[in-house]
Amino acid sequence: MKKITLKDIADHFGVSISTVSKAINDSHEISRDVKLKIRQYAKAHHYRPNRIALSLLKKSTNTIGVIVPNILNYFFTQVFYGIEKTANSRGYTVISCVSDESFIKEQQTMKLLSAGTVDGIIMSLAEQTQAKGDLQHILDVMENQIPMVMFDRVTDKVECDKIVVDDFEAGYKTTKYLLQTGCKKIAIVSSIFNSSVGKLRVEGYREALQEMGLDYDDKMVVKVGGADDLEILISLLLDSIAVDAIIALDEMTAVDTLNILKMKGIDVPDQISIVGFTNGRLSKYVSPALTMVSQHGKYIGELAANILMDRLAYEGDMPFTTKLVKTSLIERDSTRKVDKNHRAYQ
Amino acid sequence: MKKITLKDIADHFGVSISTVSKAINDSHEISRDVKLKIRQYAKAHHYRPNRIALSLLKKSTNTIGVIVPNILNYFFTQVFYGIEKTANSRGYTVISCVSDESFIKEQQTMKLLSAGTVDGIIMSLAEQTQAKGDLQHILDVMENQIPMVMFDRVTDKVECDKIVVDDFEAGYKTTKYLLQTGCKKIAIVSSIFNSSVGKLRVEGYREALQEMGLDYDDKMVVKVGGADDLEILISLLLDSIAVDAIIALDEMTAVDTLNILKMKGIDVPDQISIVGFTNGRLSKYVSPALTMVSQHGKYIGELAANILMDRLAYEGDMPFTTKLVKTSLIERDSTRKVDKNHRAYQ
DNA sequence: ATGAAAGCGCTAACAA
DNA sequence: TTGTTAGCGCTTTCAT
Numbered sequence: 001m002k003k004i005t006l007k008d009i010a011d012h013f014g015v016s017i018s019t020v021s022k023a024i025n026d027s028h029e030i031s032r033d034v035k036l037k038i039r040q041y042a043k044a045h046h047y048r049p050n051r052i053a054l055s056l057l058k059k060s061t062n063t064i065g066v067i068v069p070n071i072l073n074y075f076f077t078q079v080f081y082g083i084e085k086t087a088n089s090r091g092y093t094v095i096s097c098v099s100d101e102s103f104i105k106e107q108q109t110m111k112l113l114s115a116g117t118v119d120g121i122i123m124s125l126a127e128q129t130q131a132k133g134d135l136q137h138i139l140d141v142m143e144n145q146i147p148m149v150m151f152d153r154v155t156d157k158v159e160c161d162k163i164v165v166d167d168f169e170a171g172y173k174t175t176k177y178l179l180q181t182g183c184k185k186i187a188i189v190s191s192i193f194n195s196s197v198g199k200l201r202v203e204g205y206r207e208a209l210q211e212m213g214l215d216y217d218d219k220m221v222v223k224v225g226g227a228d229d230l231e232i233l234i235s236l237l238l239d240s241i242a243v244d245a246i247i248a249l250d251e252m253t254a255v256d257t258l259n260i261l262k263m264k265g266i267d268v269p270d271q272i273s274i275v276g277f278t279n280g281r282l283s284k285y286v287s288p289a290l291t292m293v294s295q296h297g298k299y300i301g302e303l304a305a306n307i308l309m310d311r312l313a314y315e316g317d318m319p320f321t322t323k324l325v326k327t328s329l330i331e332r333d334s335t336r337k338v339d340k341n342h343r344a345y346q
Numbered sequence: 347m348k349k350i351t352l353k354d355i356a357d358h359f360g361v362s363i364s365t366v367s368k369a370i371n372d373s374h375e376i377s378r379d380v381k382l383k384i385r386q387y388a389k390a391h392h393y394r395p396n397r398i399a400l401s402l403l404k405k406s407t408n409t410i411g412v413i414v415p416n417i418l419n420y421f422f423t424q425v426f427y428g429i430e431k432t433a434n435s436r437g438y439t440v441i442s443c444v445s446d447e448s449f450i451k452e453q454q455t456m457k458l459l460s461a462g463t464v465d466g467i468i469m470s471l472a473e474q475t476q477a478k479g480d481l482q483h484i485l486d487v488m489e490n491q492i493p494m495v496m497f498d499r500v501t502d503k504v505e506c507d508k509i510v511v512d513d514f515e516a517g518y519k520t521t522k523y524l525l526q527t528g529c530k531k532i533a534i535v536s537s538i539f540n541s542s543v544g545k546l547r548v549e550g551y552r553e554a555l556q557e558m559g560l561d562y563d564d565k566m567v568v569k570v571g572g573a574d575d576l577e578i579l580i581s582l583l584l585d586s587i588a589v590d591a592i593i594a595l596d597e598m599t600a601v602d603t604l605n606i607l608k609m610k611g612i613d614v615p616d617q618i619s620i621v622g623f624t625n626g627r628l629s630k631y632v633s634p635a636l637t638m639v640s641q642h643g644k645y646i647g648e649l650a651a652n653i654l655m656d657r658l659a660y661e662g663d664m665p666f667t668t669k670l671v672k673t674s675l676i677e678r679d680s681t682r683k684v685d686k687n688h689r690a691y692q
Numbered sequence: 693a694t695g696a697a698a699g700c701g702c703t704a705a706c707a708a
Numbered sequence: 709t710t711g712t713t714a715g716c717g718c719t720t721t722c723a724t
Contacts, residue, residue, distance in 0.1 A: 003462070005701060021703060031709060048484055050462040052401045056716050061398065063441075071427050080378055081417050081637070083366075084444050088451075094456060095409075096442040098430050105434075112439060116717090117395040144349055158589045167703035207717045281420075285601045286631050320618055350716060362695045377693055399717035427722060497703045639705085 004045045008039060023048075055116075061075040063093045064308060065118035067109055069101045069126045069153070074208045074251070074280035079151065080251045082301020090309050092119075099304040103128040107137040114141045120308045121146060122213055125153040131194040133157075144269055145269060151300055153195055161307050162322040165295045167197050171204025174247055174275050174293055175221045177247070177329060179212055181336040183245035187237055190249040198249055201277070205247065219243075224253065231260050238264075245335075251280045254290055258334065266346070273335040288333035297329055350391045355384060365482045370395075401462075409439045411464035412652060413455055413681075415447045415499070417480050420597070420626035421643045422470070425497065428647020429468060436655050438465075449474040449575055453483040460487045466654045467492060471499040477540040478630075493657045495650045499541055507653050508668040511641050516673040517550025520593055520621050520639055521627075523675060525558055527682040529591035529619055534597040535565045535576070535581055544595055547623070551593065563587075570599065577606050591619040591681075595625045600636055604680065617680040634679035641673055 006024075008015045009088060015034070016309075023030045024037040024047070033149035055061040069075040087094050095118055099106035106126045113121055114287055121141065129135070132306055135157050141148060142160060151163040178186050188205060206216045219240065223232050234257065237243060248254035254276025268274055268288055279294035303323060311318055324328060352370075356363045366614050369376045369384040370393070393540035401407040412429055414422040426442065429690070433440050443463060452472045452677025459467055467487065475481070480502050487494060488506060495531075497509040524532050533553060538544035552562045565586065580603065584587060594600035607614055614620055614634055622629060625640035649669060657664055 005702075015704090018703075018712080020712055021701095022710085025703085029709065034709085035653070046490070049462040050402075050701050051458075052398055052407065052462045053716090054703085055398045056396075056402050056700090056718095057702055057704095059716070065607065068608070071423060071430070077417060079422055081444070082419070084442070085446075087576070088443075093441060093463070095439060097434075098427070102433075111394065111396075116398045117396040117439070144392070252627075259631070280627075281598075282627055282631050285605070285628055286634060363717090364696080364719080365694055368694085369718085375693060380693080396717050399700090400719085402702095402716090403718055403720095578694070580724095678709075 001070050003050075004047050004088070005050070006341070009042060009045075009047065012041065013038065016099075026208065030255040060119050061093075061117060063090060063095055063118045064305070065097065065108060065113035065121045065123075066108075067097045067099055067110075067121065067123040069099050069124055069329075070095075071078055071098050072280075075152075075207070075278045075295060077295045077298025079124075079301035079304070082298040082303075083305045084301075086302045087309065088306035088327055090305075092305075094311060099126040099129075101127040103132055103134070110137045114144050114146055118146070119312050121148045122150065122151065122304045122308055123194075124151050125155060127153075127195055130155070130196060131277035141333060147308060147311045149304045151304050152295075155196070159320055161311065162318050163300055163304055164322065164324055165197070165300070166324045166326050167200035168204040168207075170277070170293050170295075171201035171206075171247075173204070173327070173329060174201075175205045177338070178245045178247070178273060178335065179208065180338045181198045181245075181273060183215070183336075184244040185241060185243045186247065187222060187243045187251065188247045189222045189234070189253050190222060191224045191253050192249055193223045195223075201247075235264075236261050243272060245275070248274065248276045249293070251276055251278045251282055254292070255282050255286055258286060258290065259287075268334050269336045275329075275335060279330055283330075284332065291329050292329045293333045295326060295328050300325055347669070349396075350388075350393050351396070352393075355388060355391075355680070358367070359384065360388065364635055385572065390418045406465050406658075407439075407463060409435060409441055409464045410651070411441045411459035411467045411469075412441065413443045413445055413452060413459075413467065415445050415470055416525070417442075417444050418507075419624075421498075421624045423640055423656075424643025425470075425647035425650070427647075428644040429651045430647075432648045432651035433655065435678045437653075438655060439650075445472040445475075449478055449480070455460040456483045456487055460492055464492070465658050467494045467495065468654055469494065469649045470497050471501060471541075473499075473538070473541055476501070476542060479625075493654060495654045497650050499543055501542070503665055505552055507666050509646055509650055509669055511543070511646070512592065512667065512670045512672050513546035513554075514550040516623070516639050516641075517547035517593075518554045518674070519550070519553075519675060520547075522553035524591045524593070524619060524621065525683065526684045528562070528590075528658050529618060529682075531566075531587060531589045532591040532593060533568065533589045534593045534595065535568045535570060536601050537568045537570045537599050547595060549556045576602050580606050581610075589618060591621070594620065596673065597622055597624045597628055597638070600638070601628050604632060604634075604636065614680050614683045621675075621681060625676055627677075630678065637678045637681040638676050640676050642671060648672055651664040668680055 006017050008313045056104050064087055084094050099108045106129055141342045149161045154162045154164055171188045190198050209216050222237055224230055248257050258274055266272055275291045276284045279292040283292045284289040352363050352366045356366045368386055369381045452475055484504050485516045496505045500508045500510055536544050555562050558648050568583055569574055594603050604620055612618055621637045623639045625638040628637045629636040
C-alpha cells in the first residue's frame with residue numbers, strides 16, 4: 001500500500017479534495033454521512049496528513065534543531081534528554097546534530113537547519129568555534145529570523161536567549177569549599193582551557209584565592225590537550241609544588257587524576273583532595289567516590305526547550321533573557337570534611 | 347532580513363522564477379552574465395533553497411528517523427553517535443526520538459515519523475513493546491513503504507533489515523569463559539528479563555552449562571525490577587547458594603553488584619568473579635576494573651545507517667538482511683585468569 | 693536564452 | 709453542503 005493522499009480519497013468517493021480535507025478536519029460545513037464515510041475510509045487506510053506539505057503551507061515545521069558539541073559527553077546527553085522530552089510533550093519534533101567540536105561541521109549544520117527545516121535552534125558552541133571566535137554562521141541564522149537559544153557554551157557576540165551555568169560561581173564555590181576543608185595549595189587540571197566555561201571556572205578559582213589573600217600561580221593551572229599524557233603533567237606538577245587539592249574540570253579527568261594519585265600511593269583525600277566537574281555516572285562508583293559539581297543537565301535542557309517554544313508561540317516581541325543556572329556541590333569521599341572552626345570565620 | 351526566496355530574486359531583477367532557479371542551479375541554458383549577477387545576488391543575500399519545498403517536490407526528505415528506547419544508556423548513545431556521523435557524511439539529517447521504553451510513546455513517534463517526515467527509520471524496540479508484543483504500529487510503517495532497520499531489540503514479526511548483537515553467543519561465551527577460569531556456580535543478575543536480548547543471553551548461558559554437564563537452576567537467575575533492592579536480592583542469592591561468579595546483564599548492575607560484594611567483604615575475583623554487559627564508561631574506572639562484554643555500539647550505528655541509506659539509494663528490490671554482530675569480551679580484573687590446564691580440554 | 697505552466701499535498705477564502 | 713481556486717517554494721518540461 002502506497003502512501004495515501006487526500007486526492008486518492010477524493011477520487012475514490014468522486015468528491016473534491018477540499019471536501020475530503022474538511023471532512024477529515026471535522027469541519028461543520030460537511031454533512032454527517034459524507035464526513036463519516038470519508039473519515040472511516042481514511043482511518044481504514046491509515047491516512048496521515050503529510051507533514052511536509054503542512055510545513056510548506058504553514059511556514060512552520062513544528063520541529064526544533066539541536067546542536068551539541070559531543071553527544072558522548074554525559075552532560076550533553078542529559079541536556080538533550082531534557083530537550084527531547086519537553087519538546088515532545090509540547091508537540092515538537094527534534095532534529096539533533098552533533099558538531100563534534102568542529103567549526104566546519106557546526107557551520108554546515110547551521111546552514112542545513114536554517115534552510116527551513118526547523119522553527120528554532122538550541123545549541124552549544126563547538127570548542128573550535130570558541131577558540132576561533134568566528135560566529136558569522138550564527139549571526140546569519142539570527143538574521144534569518146530563526147529564534148535560537150544558546151546554552152552552556154555561549155558568546156557575547158550573539159544576541160539571543162541564553163542559559164549559562166554559573167561557572168564563575170562554581171569555580172569560586174568549589175575553591176572556597178576546598179579552602180574550608182583546610183586545603184591551601186589548590187591546583188586545577190583543565191582539558192577545556194579554550195572554552196568560555198573553562199576560563200570562567202578558573203576566574204572563579206582566582207577570585208576565591210584572592211579573597212583569602214592567597215596568590216594565584218599560573219603553574220597551578222594544568223592544561224591537558226588531547227595528545228598530552230595526564231600522568232606526566234601531574235607528576236611534573238606534584239614535583240614542583242606541594243599540592244593538597246586538585247580541581248578537575250571534567251569528569252574523565254577527575255577519575256583519571258584519582259587513579260594516577262592512587263597509583264602513586266597518594267592518599268585521597270588525606271594527602272590530596274579531588275573535586276571534579278560534571279556529575280555523571282562515573283563519580284559515585286569509583287573509590288573513594290568523588291566529590292563533584294553538578295550542572296543539572298536535564299534541567300537546562302528542559303529550560304532551553306521551554307524558552308524556545310515560548311518564544312515560538314508568542315506573537316510580538318519578547319526581550320532576550322539570560323538565565324544563570326547555579327551548580328550544586330555533591331560532597332562525597334574525595335574531599336576532607338569541612339573544618340568547623342575554619343568555617344566560623346567565613 | 348526575512349528569508350529570501352527565488353521569487354524575491356526574480357522580482358529584483360525583473361526576470362522569471364525559473365530563470366533564477368536555473369541560474370542558481372548553474373544550468374547551461376542561462377547566459378553568462380545573467381547567471382553571474384543572479385548568483386552573486388543570491389550569495390550576498392544568503393539564499394538557501396527551502397528544504398521543505400524541495401522535499402515536497404522530490405518526495406524525499408534526506409532525513410532519517412531514529413528511535414532509541416533510552417538515550418541515557420551509553421550503548422544507545424554510542425549507536426546514535428554512529429548513526430549521526432554516518433548519516434551526516436552521506437548528506438542525511440537525523441531526527442532523533444526517544445521512546446523512553448514506553449509503548450505509547452513509541453507508537454506516537456512512529457506515526458509522526460511516517461507522516462512524510464523521514465525517508466527511513468532506524469529503531470530499537472521499547473521494553474514495553476517487547477513485553478506487550480503488539481507491533482501493529484511497526485507493521486503499519488512497513489506497509490507505508492518506509493524502509494526500516496531494527497537493531498538490538500528486534501522482533502520476528504516484522505520483516506525488515508536487522509542488526510542484532512549475537513546475544514546468545516555472548517551469553518554462551520561469557521559463561522564458558524567463567525567456567526574456564528574455574529568457576530562452577532555462575533549466577534545471572536538481569537534487569538532486562540523482558541527483552542529478547544536478556545532472554546537470549548540467558549539461553550546462551552544455559553547452553554554453555556549444559557554442554558559442561560552442569561545443571562541449570564532457575565534460582566541462579568535473579569530478576570531485578572525497577573523497585574527492587576539489588577542488595578537484598580543478592581543477599582538472598584548468596585545465602586542459598588555458594589555462588590562463585592556473577593554475570594550482570596547491564597553495566598550499572600555490574601558496578602552495583604561489585605560494590606555490594608565489596609561491602610559484604612567478599613573478594614572479587616578471588617571469591618566471586620563478575621562479568622558485566624555493555625562496556626561503557628564505568629567499568630574500567632572501578633576497582634577492580636570490571637571484565638565486560640562489549641557490544642560495539644558505534645559500529646552498530648554506522649552499520650544501521652549504511653544499510654538504510656544503501657536501501658534508500660537502491661532502485662529495485664533488495665532482499666532483507668539480518669546482520670549478527672559478535673560481542674567481544676574485554677578481560678580486566680574482576681575475573682580470575684583462565685586456567686590453562688582446564689583450557690586444554692576445550 | 694528566457695518564460696509560462698504544471699504539480700508535489702495541503703488549507704482556506706471564496707463561489708456556487 | 710460542496711467545489712473551485714490560489715498559493716506555500718521549488719524544479720522541470722515545454723513553449724517562445
